[in-house]
Amino acid sequence: MESLYRKYRPKRFSELVGQDHVKRVLIRAIEEEKVSHAYIFAGPRGTGKTTTARILAKAxxxxxxxxxxxxxxxxxxxxIDEGTFMDIIELDAASNRGIDEIRKLREAASFRPIEGKVKVYIIDEVHMLTKEAFNALLKTLEEPPEHVVFVLATTNLEKVPPTIISRCQVLEFRNLxxxxxYKRLKEIAEKEGINASDDALKFIAKRSMGGMRDALTMLEQTWKFAGSEISLKDVEEALGLVGIETVKRYIDALVSSDVNEIVNVxxxxxxxxxxxxxxxxETIDYLLEEISSGRYEYIGLSKEFxxxxxxxxxxxxxxxxxxxxxxxxxxNLNPSLKSSEKDTKKTVKSEVKQEKIEKEERFDIAKVEMQKVNVEARGIPKEVDKVIEYLKEEGDLSIYVALSMADEIHIEGNKIKVIFSNEKKVHYEVLKQKIFEAEDAFKKVHGKDYMIEVESKEETQRTKKIKKKLMTLFDGEGEES
Ligand SMILES: Nc1ncnc2c1ncn2[C@@H]1O[C@H](COP(=O)(O)OP(=O)(O)OP(=O)(O)O)[C@@H](O)[C@H]1O
Ligand SMILES: [Mg+2]
Ligand SMILES: [Zn+2]
Structure with missing residues (x-):
């Protein structure tokens, strides 16, 4: 079954929810035939960037x-709706970061469209490009071919070089x-014959924190779990939530330093x-709500969480x-513990010591846990293995774990490709966030520059489909890569 968020991807501007400013600018540009050669669509995930790029391409x-x-x-x-149009080229910059890819893109961009009037290049996660790749892209943006429109999408605008930004029209997408x-969920539920209670839909809307894709995924999850009658309780259960009662017990136990109750919960x-x-x-969600209604004493606790x-x-x-x-x-929470010693100096000293012990304890657990991560068994290249070892001892543990969890790692020259299957999305995201730090680690260990690209398996599938189409179109002359 096609997922809800794919099925309900808006196909025209009027279906796109929110993002009024973006819509207004684009609609006017199209009507007045003044569409720019390069846009940056910046904003949080699942708020309509790719969707809007495709609507623009269709228009x-x-x-x-x-x-x-x-x-x-x-x-x-x-x-275009089916994703098979030859003149819409979608490129994921996280797995194509280098200058070669951008050079190829520049070359291809200079040819006229194959099937349509305007070639549209959608470059996702554009902030992941290397410096050299950005420079190559900049040249194209300085003299864009007549028949080409670029849409550079990013969730991290601050990581895009100012030289690129100044060549583009920036449109900012907001959290919805x-x-x-809620209204969109209601509309889609009705179309699908789902009878969901208002508080259930409102709860999903709140939990999605502004991302429509997440909201639709949650609705779908609940639907599959509970069938067409959906209550708030169904949502909580389908999403595997612990529920407000338990959260309250947990916080009470923390505040009153009730160790037994903490362990119980x-x-x-x-x-x-x-x-x-x-x-x-859920504890964080609860604390944030409490803080926003004036209970500032929870700020420290929420930070810890x-x-x-x-x-x-x-x-x-x-x-x-x-x-x-x-x-x-x-x-830390219980003031009576802190004030029990009269000599304040002594208290401070013992607290520092206490904190150090706690840190060491945490680190010990970390070490034991980390060793369990299966590093062998997957035929990781020696160069990478060395870096993994280094990261384990003195580097960033999150990068260590991400590299250790990768399904495939390939090295060619100075290019390292790290591939994650779909269920390891978390590690894929971590490595994507810390790619420059990871490259630094390789430099430290091997004394030379490497370029890391990350790929999640889902995207590879899509690329394969398009490649296949290209091959049949050119009668098998398309190159293998
Ligand atoms: N503004 C919106 N109006 C209606 N539906 C939306 C909107 N934004 C997102 N969606 C829904 O979420 C899905 C994903 O949206 P889209 O791919 O456009 O997000 P994105 O901003 O490109 O996210 P990412 O940064 O993760 O690539 C769409 O297929 C659609 O179902
Ligand atoms: Mg997108
Ligand atoms: Zn049409």
Whole structure:
């Protein structure tokens, strides 16, 4: 079954939810035939960047445009919707970071469109390009071919060089409001014959934190789990949430330093088969709500939990880690523990010592856990293995784990390709975030520059499909790579 978020990808500007400023600018440009040669679509994930790029591409290639809206029926519109149109080229910069790819792109861009009127290059995660690749891209942006429009999409605008930004028109996508997401969910639920209660949909809208893709994924998850009648409880269960009662018990236990109760709550959640990171996530959600309604005493606690959430995914034994972290946290919380010693100097000293011990404890757990990560067994190239060893001892543990979890790692010259299967999305994201740090680690160990590219398997599939189409089109003359 096609996923809901794919099925309900808006096909025209009027279907796109929110992003009014972006829509206004693009619609006017299309109507006045003043479309720029290069746009940057910047903003959070799942808010409509790729969707809008494709609508723009359709509007530019449609044979039967109505105002600024693509007709949706002509050959170009249909082919673009199906993802098979030859003149829309989507490139993922996270797995094509180098100058060679951009050079190839520049060359290809100079040829006229094959099927349509305008070639549209959509470069996703453009901030991942190397410096050299950006320079090559800059040259193209300085003298763009007449028949080409670039859409550079990014979730990290601040990582895009100013020279590139100044050549593009920047359109900023925003997180969607809870209300807009709720309405869209309601609309889609009705179309699919899903009878979902209002509080269920509102809960999903809130939890999606502004991302429409996440919201639709949650609706779908619940639908598959509970069928067409959906209550708030169904959502909580389908998403494997622990629920507000448990969260409150947990926080009470922390605040009153009730070690037994802390352990109880963690054990209960664990035994019910739920992911412990969910408990942490929900605790943070709850604390943030409390803070926003004036309970500022929770600020420190919420900060601690953010760190825990970040660390938790790197531990195999999450239960052990969460217990240790929770218990060590409640000592900081309980003022009576701190004021029990009269000599303040002594108190400070012992607190420092205490903190050091706790840190060391945490680190010990880390070390044990880390060793379990299966580094061998996957035929990792020797150069990479050395770096992994280095990272384990003195580098960034999150990069260490990400590299250790990769499904495939290939080296060719100075280019390293790291491939993750879909279920290792978390590690893929971590490495993508820390790619420059990872490259530094390679430099430290081997004394020369490497370029790392990351790829998640899903994207590879798509690329393969398009390549196949190219091959048949050129009667088998397309190159293998
Ligand atoms: N503004 C929106 N209006 C309606 N649906 C949306 C909107 N934004 C996202 N969606 C839904 O989420 C899905 C993913 O959106 P899209 O691919 O455009 O996100 P994106 O901004 O490119 O995200 P990413 O940064 O992860 O690439 C769409 O197929 C659609 O179902
Ligand atoms: Mg996208
Ligand atoms: Zn059309």
């Amino acid at each position: 530019l290639n449609c044979e039967n445009r109505q105002g600024a809206e693509p007709c949706g029926k002509c050959y170009a519109c249909k082919a 409001s809870e209300d807009l997401i 963690i054990e209960e959640v664990y035994r019910s088969g739920k992911d412990l990171s969910v408990l942490v996530q 953010l760190t825990i959430l970040k660390d938790l995914r790197f531990f195999e034994n999450k239960k052990l880690y969460l217990k240790t972290a929770s218990i060590s946290m409640c000592k």
